[in-house]
Amino acid sequence: MVGWAVLPVSALAALAIGAVLILAFGANPITGYRALLNGAFGGSYALASTAQKATPLLLVAAGTCVAVRANVWNIGGEGQIVAGALASTATALALPGLPGWLLVPLVLVVAAAGGALWAGVAGVFKAYFNVNEILSTIMLNLVAVQVMNYLLSGPMVNRSQSFSVTGLIPQTRLLSSRSWLPTLVPGTQLNLGVLVALAVAAAVYVLLWHSGFGFRARAVGLSPEAAAYAGMSVRRTTVNAMLLSGAACGLAGAVLVFGSISHRMVTDGSLTGFTGNDGFNGIVVALFGGLNPAWSVVSAFLFGGLLVGGTAMQGATGVPTDLVTTIEGLVVVFVVSMDFLRTGARLRQEVTERGGDGDLPARARSRSLVLRLARARV
Amino acid sequence: MAGTPEVASAGPLLEMRGITKRFPGVLANDNVDFDVRPGEVHALFGENGAGKSTLMHVLYGIHQPDRGTIALGGRPVRIPSPAAAIAMGIGMVHQHFMLVPTLTVAENVSLGLKSSRGPLKDLSRVAARVEELSESYGLRVHPSAKVWQLSVGERQRVEIIKALYRESRLLVLDEPTAVLTPGEVDELFAALRKMASEGCGLVFISHKIREVLGLSDRVTVLRAGRRVATVQAGEVSGEQLAEMMVGRHINREDLTASAVPGRARLSVKGLVVRGDRGTEAVRGVSLEVRAGEIVGIAGVSGNGQRELEEAIAGLRPPAQGSVLVDGAELAGRPSGAVRRAGLGYVPEERMRHGVVGEFSVAENLMLASSNDPALLRRPGFLRRRAVRARARELVAAFDVRTPSLATPVRNLSGGNIQKLIVARELAAQPKVFLVAQPTRGIDVTAARYIHERLRAEAAKGTAVLIVSEDLDEVMTVSTRVLVMYEGRVIGEADPRHTTREAIGLMMAGVVAAGAEPARGPGRELEAAADAEVV
Numbered sequence A: 001m002v003g004w005a006v007l008p009v010s011a012l013a014a015l016a017i018g019a020v021l022i023l024a025f026g027a028n029p030i031t032g033y034r035a036l037l038n039g040a041f042g043g044s045y046a047l048a049s050t051a052q053k054a055t056p057l058l059l060v061a062a063g064t065c066v067a068v069r070a071n072v073w074n075i076g077g078e079g080q081i082v083a084g085a086l087a088s089t090a091t092a093l094a095l096p097g098l099p100g101w102l103l104v105p106l107v108l109v110v111a112a113a114g115g116a117l118w119a120g121v122a123g124v125f126k127a128y129f130n131v132n133e134i135l136s137t138i139m140l141n142l143v144a145v146q147v148m149n150y151l152l153s154g155p156m157v158n159r160s161q162s163f164s165v166t167g168l169i170p171q172t173r174l175l176s177s178r179s180w181l182p183t184l185v186p187g188t189q190l191n192l193g194v195l196v197a198l199a200v201a202a203a204v205y206v207l208l209w210h211s212g213f214g215f216r217a218r219a220v221g222l223s224p225e226a227a228a229y230a231g232m233s234v235r236r237t238t239v240n241a242m243l244l245s246g247a248a249c250g251l252a253g254a255v256l257v258f259g260s261i262s263h264r265m266v267t268d269g270s271l272t273g274f275t276g277n278d279g280f281n282g283i284v285v286a287l288f289g290g291l292n293p294a295w296s297v298v299s300a301f302l303f304g305g306l307l308v309g310g311t312a313m314q315g316a317t318g319v320p321t322d323l324v325t326t327i328e329g330l331v332v333v334f335v336v337s338m339d340f341l342r343t344g345a346r347l348r349q350e351v352t353e354r355g356g357d358g359d360l361p362a363r364a365r366s367r368s369l370v371l372r373l374a375r376a377r378v
Numbered sequence B: 001m002a003g004t005p006e007v008a009s010a011g012p013l014l015e016m017r018g019i020t021k022r023f024p025g026v027l028a029n030d031n032v033d034f035d036v037r038p039g040e041v042h043a044l045f046g047e048n049g050a051g052k053s054t055l056m057h058v059l060y061g062i063h064q065p066d067r068g069t070i071a072l073g074g075r076p077v078r079i080p081s082p083a084a085a086i087a088m089g090i091g092m093v094h095q096h097f098m099l100v101p102t103l104t105v106a107e108n109v110s111l112g113l114k115s116s117r118g119p120l121k122d123l124s125r126v127a128a129r130v131e132e133l134s135e136s137y138g139l140r141v142h143p144s145a146k147v148w149q150l151s152v153g154e155r156q157r158v159e160i161i162k163a164l165y166r167e168s169r170l171l172v173l174d175e176p177t178a179v180l181t182p183g184e185v186d187e188l189f190a191a192l193r194k195m196a197s198e199g200c201g202l203v204f205i206s207h208k209i210r211e212v213l214g215l216s217d218r219v220t221v222l223r224a225g226r227r228v229a230t231v232q233a234g235e236v237s238g239e240q241l242a243e244m245m246v247g248r249h250i251n252r253e254d255l256t257a258s259a260v261p262g263r264a265r266l267s268v269k270g271l272v273v274r275g276d277r278g279t280e281a282v283r284g285v286s287l288e289v290r291a292g293e294i295v296g297i298a299g300v301s302g303n304g305q306r307e308l309e310e311a312i313a314g315l316r317p318p319a320q321g322s323v324l325v326d327g328a329e330l331a332g333r334p335s336g337a338v339r340r341a342g343l344g345y346v347p348e349e350r351m352r353h354g355v356v357g358e359f360s361v362a363e364n365l366m367l368a369s370s371n372d373p374a375l376l377r378r379p380g381f382l383r384r385r386a387v388r389a390r391a392r393e394l395v396a397a398f399d400v401r402t403p404s405l406a407t408p409v410r411n412l413s414g415g416n417i418q419k420l421i422v423a424r425e426l427a428a429q430p431k432v433f434l435v436a437q438p439t440r441g442i443d444v445t446a447a448r449y450i451h452e453r454l455r456a457e458a459a460k461g462t463a464v465l466i467v468s469e470d471l472d473e474v475m476t477v478s479t480r481v482l483v484m485y486e487g488r489v490i491g492e493a494d495p496r497h498t499t500r501e502a503i504g505l506m507m508a509g510v511v512a513a514g515a516e517p518a519r520g521p522g523r524e525l526e527a528a529a530d531a532e533v534v
């Protein structure tokens, strides 16, 4: 039997390969990993940073759980984060005078709405025009980044910054302190965003397993034919799942702005300059968490630790940043391929036990994220 | 009736001894002995969930037995996987086929086999051999046809040719006839008899007593995982077999006591529905089902029945025509609206449409009522306890045999899944009850139970419409039979005053009921009376 144990094991295997790479760079992997652990989980400041880094990951993961459970492969976390951030930043810029008790909830709601809208486009396209959601969400990611680059270097740019040689930094002005997410533990970066993310994860859990909507979403995800037969609207469920998923990602966008140290929206012109790749990493977090929001909390924290601790490891061993990124990538590849193997094993089991259904290759494709991604790329 | 005495007296081809296989909560096989001699057809017979498929899955390397031994040709073997089973000369035709729809017949046959040309494909050689086999066994199929273009019967022929191509010595057929038309069954049996006469050993699983007695040499009866008896097919009657299966005496099924029909509850007028390939599958069907009636639609599959069902159920918008349930127009409305208007529907493919296999028994029982206020708390949260209570009630009322309410439905046996679906659909108290293939793959007692339920439902004033390829079933249950042919209803009959042959002819497209069977273009159908045992 292939159990959930494969996930931690695959992560450890990735770290073992990483150790070999660190050795190859002439550094001591034990020192490196000790620094990683220490930087991630050693002491309250490290823990707070890890939790802070885990916050957007958890939000995206929770959104991924809803979508993928309904068999909608939302790969558009990046774009939805950007959409949520832009919408909420614009709100905060436009209404700096509102009191904090109103402004903070307002920017969160607007961010969720922005993300939902961006995802909803792909949802409607899939439900009503049968457009592959992986393609459309990836494309919408690109569109969102271009819109962001335009807005942050044009209409929303901070004009009062000092000119550098390269021109204006694409960033807004400092946002009204009344819109900042309140700090929870003084002296750390830990802010309200963490609680928002935990609440969203809890809500998603309750929604999926204790509500009529979640029941329908899971039914549609497992068998659209049976769901339609039972009188459920597959289209409406698809769109709703996408809206919810986008809302969670949009919230991640707000956290990245109003919970950041700079308290402004800032990018560097690259694709992941603003998001820090959280929109993709969140998907891996969800898969690592078995598409279960409760386990995603654990997995987001571990991934946050890997990202935070990676910087510390680099400092301690002097290995290049790229190596740290490579190790993170290895973990992702291992986890995702284990997911793939597990999917295959489950399908095989299903087919042998009950005869399965004839169109095995198509079902294998539709369940494996890796294959779906591969298909979307061609 | 197959093997010649000298062949049959040879040592057994297969010998399974003391096979025990336990699943969580069920003892699926309990110390079962089973053997097959060369040249014989050995039938496995028993209730749904008796452990027939499990025993064969152990043989085919899908499951490992907890205890027991297997010997092939006298040599003890361990069969770790289906690949190993195939290498040992064991073939298996599952009820659901394992073919790749986008490949041709020849490609499917050669799949997973070494090519005679090394790394290069040798498809022309494969195709020639497929042609040869299909010729000599009367299994008509074209080697270069794509599998998705084939009918269910043709796909099954491909599965058998696959086994023949691999020169299997032992072939297991798990409910092969459940999806076949009467003519296709005759052809299948001819091919199987030929295989047996060549020394092949065959295991045949079926719920139809007529077929079991007609085809096999010996019958092994399983009950609740145990072997009850192994008998010569020629030495038992259908009644005896049925009694061995359930372990008590059972009475003959009553013929329909027809209630006085009331007002029309379902009326379909001038319905035109397009099939998957865009052609008109239903070409102007009008019919009416009154309260208290059970109308049976007979017909060879592929004559528009499925499209008709789906159009009535709101799963396929009709191109023209109307569907009225108690006077409310439902043509083109979505399935949810049709259900709310009072339609209950048991679909033909129960694993694909009727249930979500990964969902538990309790979840599947509420599949169509996730909006039911009785199961929800204020803002749309499920009342778990109410869900479980309702599930417990339905499981008890319909005798669904399951280890627990939390068991995933895909682990139930076919008959119990069907009972679960019928339970769920009837729980909604439908005005019109549409049932496709009510008892396909279901054992005799469960089938009878479902028939009783249908009658009880009709007696309550529900309009019942059944669509079935099983002529015996249509004739026993319905108060009125309609025959569908090429998208039209071409005839109507009263089952009490019509013969099986007459309806069989209509199914073949001959409208004049009562014509001489021998002259009709359709295949000859066996007489109803001789084998209708229970």
Ligand SMILES: Nc1ncnc2c1ncn2[C@@H]1O[C@H](COP(=O)(O)OP(=O)(O)OP(=O)(O)O)[C@@H](O)[C@H]1O
Binding pocket: A353, B023, B024, B026, B027, B028, B046, B047, B048, B049, B050, B051, B052, B053, B054, B055, B411, B412, B413, B414, B415, B416, B441, B443
């Ligand atoms: N993979 C499995 N996991 C758990 N239980 C199983 C599994 N496969 C079969 N069972 C159980 O084992 C018992 C025997 O099932 P099996 O499929 O062998 O019955 P069967 O005789 O083939 O019935 P049918 O006529 O309905 O096909 C049933 O109670 C079934 O629920």
Ligand SMILES: [Mg+2]
Binding pocket: B052, B053, B054, B174
């Ligand atoms: Mg079976």
